[in-house]
Amino acid sequence: MTADIPPAQSLAEYLAPYADLVVVQAHPSPDRTDRVLVAAKDFVPGQVLFSEPALLDTAHAVAREFTPLAFDECRIAPDYQRLLFEYIARAVYAPTLPVARAHALMLDTLSTDGMASPLAVRINAARRAGYARGIKVFRDKIKKRLQRRATKMVAPMPTQDTLLTLLDMVETNVHSEDFGADSPLRTASARQSADGDEHADDDLDEEHCVLSLLASMPDHSCLPNAQVCFFPPKARDGTPVDPTATTHLLFSAVRPIAKGDPITISYQENSFLAASVRRTNLTRRGFLCNCDMCAGPVPDVARAVACPECKVGIAAPVGPAVAASDVSVVEEPYSDDEDQDDDEEGPALRIQLRESATTAGDVVCQSCGATVAPAAAVAAAEDRLCGDPEDRLAALSQILDIVAHNLPAPADDTLTYTALVDVLAQDVAQHPSVAAVLTVDGRAALSPAHTLIYDAVKQILFFDSDALDRDLHLPATVYLVAANYALLAAVHREAAAQGEAALTAAMAWNGDVPHNLKWLMKTARARGHMALAQWAADRGLEVAAALGVGAKTSGLEEEFAEVFSRPRSSVVFM
Numbered sequence: 001m002t003a004d005i006p007p008a009q010s011l012a013e014y015l016a017p018y019a020d021l022v023v024v025q026a027h028p029s030p031d032r033t034d035r036v037l038v039a040a041k042d043f044v045p046g047q048v049l050f051s052e053p054a055l056l057d058t059a060h061a062v063a064r065e066f067t068p069l070a071f072d073e074c075r076i077a078p079d080y081q082r083l084l085f086e087y088i089a090r091a092v093y094a095p096t097l098p099v100a101r102a103h104a105l106m107l108d109t110l111s112t113d114g115m116a117s118p119l120a121v122r123i124n125a126a127r128r129a130g131y132a133r134g135i136k137v138f139r140d141k142i143k144k145r146l147q148r149r150a151t152k153m154v155a156p157m158p159t160q161d162t163l164l165t166l167l168d169m170v171e172t173n174v175h176s177e178d179f180g181a182d183s184p185l186r187t188a189s190a191r192q193s194a195d196g197d198e199h200a201d202d203d204l205d206e207e208h209c210v211l212s213l214l215a216s217m218p219d220h221s222c223l224p225n226a227q228v229c230f231f232p233p234k235a236r237d238g239t240p241v242d243p244t245a246t247t248h249l250l251f252s253a254v255r256p257i258a259k260g261d262p263i264t265i266s267y268q269e270n271s272f273l274a275a276s277v278r279r280t281n282l283t284r285r286g287f288l289c290n291c292d293m294c295a296g297p298v299p300d301v302a303r304a305v306a307c308p309e310c311k312v313g314i315a316a317p318v319g320p321a322v323a324a325s326d327v328s329v330v331e332e333p334y335s336d337d338e339d340q341d342d343d344e345e346g347p348a349l350r351i352q353l354r355e356s357a358t359t360a361g362d363v364v365c366q367s368c369g370a371t372v373a374p375a376a377a378v379a380a381a382e383d384r385l386c387g388d389p390e391d392r393l394a395a396l397s398q399i400l401d402i403v404a405h406n407l408p409a410p411a412d413d414t415l416t417y418t419a420l421v422d423v424l425a426q427d428v429a430q431h432p433s434v435a436a437v438l439t440v441d442g443r444a445a446l447s448p449a450h451t452l453i454y455d456a457v458k459q460i461l462f463f464d465s466d467a468l469d470r471d472l473h474l475p476a477t478v479y480l481v482a483a484n485y486a487l488l489a490a491v492h493r494e495a496a497a498q499g500e501a502a503l504t505a506a507m508a509w510n511g512d513v514p515h516n517l518k519w520l521m522k523t524a525r526a527r528g529h530m531a532l533a534q535w536a537a538d539r540g541l542e543v544a545a546a547l548g549v550g551a552k553t554s555g556l557e558e559e560f561a562e563v564f565s566r567p568r569s570s571v572v573f574m
Contacts (some may be wrong), residue, residue: 005053005246007098011105014213021050022263024217031118031324032287034111034172037217037263043253045505046548049226049263051250054210055102056170058082059247062089069141074134079206080170081138084163088142092153106213112165113286114172119324120286123351128168135164172286173216175249176207177230208247215249220285221264222271222278222293223491224509225255229550252550254509264291271510272487274382274451275300275319280351288322293491295321301487302454303382304447305363305372305440306429312422313367314447314490317375326354366490373444381440385452395437396456399448402428403482404475408532415535417500420482421489424448449483461519474527477520481536484513504539508546514556517543521560537561 008014015024023038043049057063058079066085068078076084090100114120115128143157158166208230218226231248257263268281275294282289292298299316307313330350363372385392406423408415428434428448438446438453446452460468461476468476488507489496495506507513517540524533540560544551551557 005055005098005102008101008105011109014102014105018050018052018214022214024214027219029287029290032111032113033117034113035109035217036219037214039257039259039261039263041259043257045253045255045508045546046550047253048549049251049253049257050214051231051248052212052214054212054215054247054249055099055106056083056086056211057247058086058206058209060086062086069138073141074138075130076134076138076167077206079176079209080167080174082206083170083174083209083211084138084166085142087166088146088158088163091158092146092155093151095155102213106169106211107162107165109213110169110216111172112168115168115286117286119283119288119327122327122329123284124286131167132164135160135167139163169216170209170211174209174211175215175228175230176209178207210247210249212249215251218251218263218265220267220282220287220289221291222266222275222289223291223298224264224266225253225257225261226251226263226265227254227509227547227550228265229553231553250549250553252548254547254550255506266511269511270455272302272451272454272483272512274302276353277451279322279353283327283351288324288327290321294319298491299366301490302451303378304450304487304490305378306425306438306445306447307365307368307370307372308444309370309372310365310368311430312425313365314449314486315363315365315370315372315444316490317363317378318361322353328352328354366493373440377441378446381438381446382450382452385438385446391437392452392456395434395448396453396460398431398434398437399428399453400457400472400475400479402431402434403479404472407475407478407529410529411531413531413534415531417482417485417503417539420478421486424479424482424486447486448479449486454480454483474523474529474532477516477523478532480512480516481520484510484516488513500539501542504542505546508543514540514543514547514551518556518559 008016019040021040023040024035025038027034027036039049054060063082063086066082068081069076071078074081087103090097090103094100115124115131121128139157139160146153146157210230215228218228229250229252231250251263251265267285268278271278271293273281275289279289279294289295293300296318299318301314301316304314304316307315328351330352361375363375363378364370365372385395403423406427408419424447429445434448435445438448438450440446457476457479461473461480465473484507485503488510489503492503492506495502504513517536521533521536521540524530524536537560541557544557544560547556
């Protein structure tokens with residue numbers, strides 16, 4: 001791992017310390033200008049790929065001490081302003097330091113596709129025009145601030161065009177995370193607020209943002225083989241924070257990676273959305289996703305259909321590859337009762353993929369190989385369910401009631417994931433009233449784990465829990481975990497054949513899996529369902545083992561191990 005920014009004069013020199021780990025190559029897609037990372041050796045899940053210090057970091061002392069302009073003044077988010085200011089400060093006060101030279105390499109290397117590609121221009125034109133106006137305001141005001149300082153600038157102020165290019169690079173490549181209560185950035189924001197800063201409210205929604213060079217090159221996949229973890233400069237033992245400390249971005253494998261494989265991470269969190277939704281979200285980043293989950297061969301399991309032949313398998317469409325010509329961008333004026341968000345420029349945009357991108361071909365069961373339904377019929381059933389919120393709510397309520405009546409016994413320590421999945425595949429999917437609401441063509445029906453149900457349960461449970469009867473909180477978390485196993489077993493069929501531990505480890509890449517297991521552990525324990533809580537904790541530790549250092553740095557491993565580290569025999573069932 002690299003501890004410090006290398007004093008490099010060229011990109012080759014900067015990349016040299018990483019040469020035994022990763023290789024930089026041109027992006028294979030002809031409509032992409034960015035680069036990709038390829039593994040220079042084999043990696044196993046949990047193994048560190050590389051670590052890189054941040055080149056721009058909102059948690060660095062230079063960025064923390066900066067008070068952002070009001071958003072209305074420059075239309076630039078306050079955390080992005082901190083990154084721009086750190087760059088400016090390095091450029092005008094310390095242009096010969098290694099980090100300033102690395103900034104120059106960054107400006108020569110990083111992609112701006114997220115704002116400047118032909119697709120991004122169609123979608124983000126109004127926002128980028130706002131940035132062009134805002135950068136001028138931002139630069140002028142920061143220049144005046146710096147000119148009032150006692151310390152004189154030793155190099156010219158970066159040009160407006162340079163700052164706009166950097167902002168495009170931030171939009172395209174930045175890594176971000178929510179900061180915790182002990183974060184230096186939260187401390188800085190709170191102090192600025194306490195000092196009576198008139199723009200303090202703008203600081204409160206900030207994230208910890210980092211921009212670096214190598215860390216900007218992993219490509220996106222909805223089925224990633226790597227993850228990135230932050231090492232923020234915060235004290236863990238009560239000692240003072242080093243004001244010059246820099247965040248490191250550490251990449252580790254979450255699935256096996258062979259030498260020559262592209263290294264991929266997920267640019268969005270919710271991987272249980274339909275491919276068309278994931279693709280539409282990603283178009284705002286200037287590209288169309290044609291990863292294995294969006295364009296095959298992996299089925300789009302979020303749109304699962306219960307197989308009427310074998311009764312246990314699921315079928316799912318396999319999406320075709322798409323191009324920019326398949327995307328339409330339609331301007332929609334805001335209605336009288338719809339307020340425009342403060343950070344939005346121009347009219348509302350509706351991004352659509354051509355219909356054949358979601359309705360092509362047949363849907364085939366992953367277990368028995370039976371053709372279940374035409375993809376067009378599945379799309380029609382989804383449209384019908386989307387258009388009838390009452391039907392969807394009725395199905396959701398019925399599903400949770402059935403799960404509630406089929407919970408494992410509180411002292412059943414023989415529980416396996418298949419028992420939970422069987423509740424969905426048999427008790428729920430074959431219930432007449434549920435099948436009627438989810439029907440595709442009178443013969444097949446959408447799976448109870450389908451994204452339209454799954455996402456609705458997530459939204460209610462985690463964002464509007466008061467709307468859900470308290471007695472249904474445990475069934476809801478059981479449902480989410482069962483749905484994860486049901487859908488991902490179809491993605492990782494070889495691992496599923498090897499047993500529960502192998503499948504759980506194979507699923508670790510998906511952020512919903514540890515999140516839902518954690519909530520199941522906590523909810524089951526709070527309800528006195530100790531066997532279910534212990535099962536969730538055991539599976540969580542298997543996930544943490546597969547994630548390796550990522551689970552350790554995030555505290556995930558500790559969270560699963562701390563409460564249930566004692567022997568199973570000592571657990572008192574209540």
